[in-house]
Amino acid sequence: MAKQELSCDDILKELRAMQYRPIYYLMGEESYYIDLITDYITENVLTETEKEFNLTILYGADVDVATVINAAKRYPMMSKYQVVVVKEAQAIRNIDELSFYLQKPLPSTILVVCHKHGVLDKRKKLAAEVEKTGILFESKKIKESQLPAFTSSYMKKKGIDMDPKATAMLADFVGTDLSRLTGELEKLIITLPVGQHRITPEQIERNIGISKDYNNFELRSALVEKDILKANKIIKYFEENPKTNPIQMSLSLLFGFYSNLMLAYYSPEKTEQGIANWLGLRSPWAARDYLIAMRRYSGVKVMQIIGEIRYADAKSKGINNNSANDGDILRELVFNILH
Known part of the structure; x- marks a missing residue:
């Protein structure tokens, strides 16, 4: 044995x-x-x-x-x-x-x-x-899908609750570098007002510097809802703040989401819990966007989107790209996703 x-x-x-x-x-x-x-x-x-x-x-x-x-x-x-x-x-x-x-x-x-x-x-x-x-x-490195669960567990041990949106915002911003993530979490704990035991998106915005309205989490939500105006507002914000919103981070997160969405079509049970179990998500809350996206995008369209993200990634690295900046690349990608 x-x-x-x-x-x-x-x-x-x-x-x-x-x-x-x-x-x-x-x-x-x-x-x-x-x-x-x-x-x-x-x-x-x-x-x-x-x-x-x-x-x-x-x-x-x-x-x-x-x-x-x-x-x-x-x-x-x-x-x-x-x-x-x-x-x-x-x-x-x-x-x-x-x-x-x-x-x-x-x-x-x-x-x-x-x-x-x-x-x-x-x-x-x-x-x-x-x-x-x-x-x-x-x-071992943890998967991006495991970051919210890691964050929630870490904060629970400290006696702190986190708003699900705040958890997703921080996970999207930091990525899978756990040392950096826990450093940011400790910063949030220190800045909590006396007697408060819950981290909100507003606190993330004030103390970490991530906009609660203009971030990759909100961009993903806009694409899931097919909200063209909101998606383009976020891209404009990203274009104006490239240091805090690099295109590679956006492309990585979008690729992860749509790759998981492709897998979600094969889930035997099309419920929040079923999708969460199928994709290895700890929280059914994290599966909601996948259920909504499955109603708005066909499997064929998702395959096309994954190809578009790969093409955008290549262009962002200078392949087959003579003049487009990161904002142009992301704007074109979002147009292709939504249409």
Whole structure:
């Protein structure tokens, strides 16, 4: 039977219960979860006094695997544990040699290996040794469709509620960079008036700088409703504010929406909950636009729209485009979507 992979929450739960492993090999494309686990270990396992002698931070670009092993083999001073954190471990040559240390790791050492922007080959001996004695954790990028659920969950843990539109606005603006997203969420929490526990679109507009009326979320809604006037007002605003509304972000979000809309036609159950389940959306509320769009666009038209978005993306990168600016490209795309 395959060993069950622990989630970030599972790992943090263990750590809070002071159940420590000899090694945590944290890898993957999403830095947020790697940093979350690493920061918890460095901040909580040792007291401030113990950290002075028993917390070692190494950087892969500056050390070799022998240096890491020697650090891991040291005994703690006046402490039950020592913590050795290896950042940028992907830069270490012959990292597989760490498997020799893991055959008999020191119980008093907690070794944290941070391997970002890539993964360890699980067929290698090192992966097998890590799984025997510690935790091999892959931090995966989340999908755009999962951003609202992540945002709501993050804020719920802080005792804060978020208006669904505010959640969608922020997710559309930030994208899948969770470190940046949580930074913006913390900014919103700090700026909440005393006694208020709900984030509104107005607060997003005031504190993040996203217009509550002119953003990609509203552009999508205008296209779903086939509101030509509203869509063109938004494009004009985007054209006047290109730094906060880059065309690549708009094209990416529109491509994601219409690609999902194409999938929604194949959902066995054409209800909010059915569409949400089919597309992997956490909230039925997020499926409403798809149900409305399915009534306004045929499957053939959606296929044409996806092609138009690809063509607009190519033009925005200078392919088959001699003079059109981003505003012209987006305006043409919206015209082709709505007609």
